[in-house]
Amino acid sequence: MDTAFTAVRPGLDALVSGISDIVARRLGLGETAFAVADLLRARLPGLDILTPREREGSPDGYVSRPLYSQDDFSIVSVVWRPGQETPIHDHVSWCTFGIISGIEYETLYRDMGDHLVEIGRTANGPGEVSGFAPPGDIHKVRNTSGEVGVSIHVYGADVAKLGSSVRRVYDLPVR
Numbered sequence: 001m002d003t004a005f006t007a008v009r010p011g012l013d014a015l016v017s018g019i020s021d022i023v024a025r026r027l028g029l030g031e032t033a034f035a036v037a038d039l040l041r042a043r044l045p046g047l048d049i050l051t052p053r054e055r056e057g058s059p060d061g062y063v064s065r066p067l068y069s070q071d072d073f074s075i076v077s078v079v080w081r082p083g084q085e086t087p088i089h090d091h092v093s094w095c096t097f098g099i100i101s102g103i104e105y106e107t108l109y110r111d112m113g114d115h116l117v118e119i120g121r122t123a124n125g126p127g128e129v130s131g132f133a134p135p136g137d138i139h140k141v142r143n144t145s146g147e148v149g150v151s152i153h154v155y156g157a158d159v160a161k162l163g164s165s166v167r168r169v170y171d172l173p174v175r
Contacts, residue, residue, distance in 0.1 A: 009067060011045030015075060016068050018043060019154060023072045029156065033094035033131035036073075036154050041129040044098040047150060050077055057081045057148050064153075069160035076159060080104070080149040085142035088116065088170040093156035095165065096131035099124050102149020106130075109138040115175045138170060 018039045022032060047055060049067070057063050057079040068075040080102060088109060097104070108120040116138065123144065124130060133156075143149040155165040 009045075009049045011043060011049055012067055012075065014043050015040070015045070015152075015154075019073055019075070023156070029094045029133035032156060033096050033133045036094075036096040037098075037129050037131035040096055040098045040152065040154065044100065044127065044129065045152060047100055049100075049152070050079070050150065055079060055148060055150060057084070062086065062143075064164075066160050067152075069158050071158050072156065074155045074157060074159040074165070076153045076155065076165070078149075078151045078153055080143035080151075082143055082146050082148070086140055088138065088140045088174075089166045090138045090168050090170075091134060091155065091165050092162060092167045093165065094131065094133035095137065095153060095155050096129065097124075097151050097153040098129040099126050100150040100152065101126055101145075102143045102147055102151075103145040104149060104151055105142045105144040107140045107142075109140075109170070109174065110136075111138060111170070111172070112175075115173045116170060118174060134167070 022035045062080040062084045065077045104124045106122050109116040110119050
């Protein structure tokens with residue numbers, strides 16, 4: 001069995017319980033993302049949700065680690081060393097994320113068919129929480145801080161089964 005699921009992770013049980021209650025209400029995608037964001041804002045765990053080794057990240061790229069998965073949702077930690085980033089992508093489901101350390105600089109895009117248009121930017125720092133749902137969830141994220149970034153992401157899908165929360169990576173030009 002994967003140790004990510006068996007390690008003692010302070011704050012994880014409260015998140016799982018609260019998210020389970022929200023998901024059981026069968027709200028719309030956006031409503032669920034925002035309700036989970038409110039819960040995560042109130043119960044954002046500390047760095048001790050990961051072991052010191054897990055918090056190191058990898059020089060090869062950001063590390064995404066499922067902490068809990070079931071059919072309706074997953075809780076994932078993401079560890080980013082300075083400068084690490086995602087490709088431009090969207091998601092298979094609603095998503096909520098909370099920043100524990102570092103700065104996740106997010107650039108949002110709109111798909112125009114043959115190209116992407118940048119529609120917004122935001123720098124999310126420690127304690128900040130946000131959520132969104134498809135469509136309209138095309139973005140790129142980068143750790144712009146000088147420290148290792150740690151964030152908690154909650155997805156409305158079982159990423160342990162899917163392997164990732166990413167639906168599509170965009171290769172279109174940005175204009």
